[in-house]
Amino acid sequence: MTDLTSLTIAAARDKLANKEFTALELTEAHLEAMDKSKDLNAFITTTADLARARAKESDARFQRGTAGALEGIPLGIKDLFCTEGVETTAGSHILEGFKPPYESTVSQKLRDGGAVMLGKLNMDEFAMGSSNLSSYFGPVKNPWKAKNRDGDLVPGGSSGGSAAAVAGHLVMGATGTDTGGSIRQPASFCGIVGVKPTYGRCSRWGIVAFASSLxxxxxxxxxxxxxxxxLTVMCGHDPKDSTSAPLAVPDFEAALGQGVKGLRIGIPKEYRPEGLNGEVAALWDKGIQWLKAAGATPVEISLPHTKSALPTxxxxxxxxxxxxxxxxxxxxFGLRERGLLGDSLDSMYSKTRAAGFGTEVKRRILIGTYVLSAGYYDAYYLKxxxxxxxxAKDFTDAFDKVDAILTPTAPTAAFGLDDKQDDPIAMYLNDVFTVPASLAGIPGASVPAGLNSEGLPLGLQVLTKRWDEETMFRVCQVLEEAANFPSLKARP
Amino acid sequence: MSLDNATIRRIATLARIEVPAAELEAAAAKLSGILSWIEQLREVNTDNVTPMSGGTDLKLPWRADIVTEGGQPDQVLANAPEAHGGFFVVPKVVE
Structure with missing residues (x-):
């Protein structure tokens, strides 16, 4: 049954409908793959029994003819999504043991669509990171290996467990979350597709919050x-999130196959800084040529405030x-560190938070507290x-001239799990190409487009204006067809 | 921008995160490095720019201020490290 883990979601959907195999068989094949790939550490929690029960329910719905859009499809859920009765940690010690009594809106929509959750995926603590090295539950390994070089690689982050599980054929798809690149950068590192829709497309209700405006x-x-x-299943208005858009959700799959003939593709000159990795630059040029060959017109554009995006x-x-x-x-909920008997409430707070949060999370809380503190608010936060x-205006102006923007997703391929990472700013630079779109609230996707000389995946990023994911998907598909990317085969 | 130990101690108190004295120096160095890097924003002219305070361009809706899912104390308390008689238990706050 191992070949069941090689199928695409689209193919599995059709074969399930044709009763070529059952949802339970499909789920069992993936549970077996997960079992064989524990070395990746992609999951924080696995939910095999729940998955089997839900797969049986899916099979019953196929029998009754009431199958949903993702009926019987085995998925992984990032451990940032609250899942009813299933431990949700956000990759942090401070939430260890937390079992939400409710389901996040997005994971509920996937459940309602018939998807089968296989478990909760590892991630950087509170989604703060670009490597998965900050997870309290240990780092995730990238299923890709460099040619001619030993050692494990990071999967990127923060949705690194999601990216590794999808690339390694442990799940057919996974949810991620993206605050500054946390879907797109790991997708690029693991050679898969990652989509961050327009801010407001997916409800944030029940997702452990990091930076709510992003x-x-x-x-x-x-x-x-x-x-x-x-994405079509995940999106939609939710009154429980005041920033969730009360807009109809297009059928994104229906937008595919329309090609890019006549589209104007913006190539921002600020994304080609001096010292840009030569292989990344060359792949970007290839991407431009692919779109041109498919009938699009590349247009050089300027996004003048790009270099201010990361510090912002x-x-x-x-x-x-x-x-x-x-x-x-x-x-x-979560951890409580008790002090000495008679310790104050404040002391309990401070001890709990010192013990429960990891280094990077503490660092960001302290920075955030400082920039919001009296006397510094205007100079930092308001600025x-x-x-x-x-x-955001740079992008609005650009989209007067172009229909989509093409850039590299990340400045490098995946780096080594054991590479020294003690400069926070060097780590932040991973997101230099993804952060601007996050700040602007526009949709962005990463498509695997090629391998570098070490045989590691590199992605290209497609950006469009707010609410225009359909154009984004059209461009992505043309890139995908032209790239003919050598995806990993299911692990033996 | 360089943060001294006293400033780190003050921020840590505001954030309710205990930072051991031995770690203050290292924390100050890392945070100062990040803040110095952030300072480059001062070069950007933001005269007459309206701050962008959220991620959406849509108008935020009003909603009725009513209880939607109340009356579930057991579920609310289910994850509490310590609960008693329908309440969260915390260290004594009144002398």
Whole structure:
């Protein structure tokens, strides 16, 4: 049955409908693959029994003719999504043991669509990171290996467990979340497709909050069509999230196959800084040629505030995080560190948070607290909000001239799990190409487009204007067809 | 921008995160490095720019201020490290 893990979501959907195999067989094949790939550490929690029960329910719905859009499709859920009765940790010690009594809106929509959850995927603690090295539950390994070089590689982050599980054929697709690149960068590192929709497309309700004005959920899959299928199910208005858009959700799969003839593709000159990795630059040029050959017109554009995006992000995101993470106080859920008898409430808070949060999370809470503190608010936070407005305007102006923008997803391929990582700013630079779109709230996707000289995946990023994921998917599909990317085979 | 130990101690108190004295120096160095890097934003002219305070361009909706899912104390308390008689238990706060 191992070949069941090689199928795309689209193919499995059709074969399930044709009764070529059952949902339970499909789930069992993936549970077996998960079992064989424990070395990747992609999952924090596995839910095999729940998965079998839900797969049986899917088979019953196939019998009754009431199958949903993702009926019987085995998926992984990032451990940032609250899942009813199933431990949800956000990759943090402070939430260890937390079993939400409710289901996040996005994972509920996937359940309602018939998807079968196989488990909760590992991630950087509170989605803060680009390597998965900050997970309390240990790093995830990238299923890709470099040619001619030993050692494990990071899967990227923060949705690194999601990316590794999809690339390694442990699941057919996974949910991710993206605050500054946390879907797109790991997708690029693991050679899969990752989509961050427009801010407001997916409800944030029930997703552990990091930076609320930036957080968006999205699908991670092995091809563009599967991402379109998953995203259509995940999106939609939710009154429980005031920033969820009350807009009709297009059938994103229906947008595929229209090609890019006549589209104008923006090539931002600021994304080609001096010192850009030569292989990344060459792949970007190839991508431009592929779109040109398919009938699109490349147009050089300028996004003048690009270089301000990362420092802006590292004010806005920590500021929001310091506020959002104030709730982890040892009172309502998760860890409580007791001090000496007679210790104050404040002391209990401080001890709990010192013991429960990891280094990077503490660092961001402290930065966020500082930039919001009296006397510094205007100089840092308000300033960043103004620069953010300028970054968003750069994109608005650009989309007057072009229909989509093509850039590299990340400045490098996956790096080594054991590479020394003690400079936070060097780590932040992983997201230099993804953060601007997050600040602007526009949709972005990463498509695997080629391998570097070490045989490691590199992705290209496609951006479009707000609410125009359909154009984004069209461009992605043309890139996918032209790239003919050598995806990993199911692991033996 | 360089943060001294006293500033780190003050921020850590505001954030309710205990930072051991031995770690103050290292924390100050890392945070100062990040803040110095952030300072480059000062070069950007933001005169007459309206700050962007959220991620959406849509108008935020009003909603009725009513209880939607109340009356579930057991579920609310289910994950509490310590609960008693329908309440969260915390260290004594009144002398």
């Amino acid at each position: 957080d968006q959920a999205g699908p991670m899959t092995r091809n563009v069509r599967d991402a379109a299928i998953m 992000y590292y004010i806005v995101a920590p500021a929001e995080a310091s506020s959002n993470l104030a709730r982890y106080d040892g009172v309502r 960043a909000q103004k620069v953010r407005a300028l970054i």
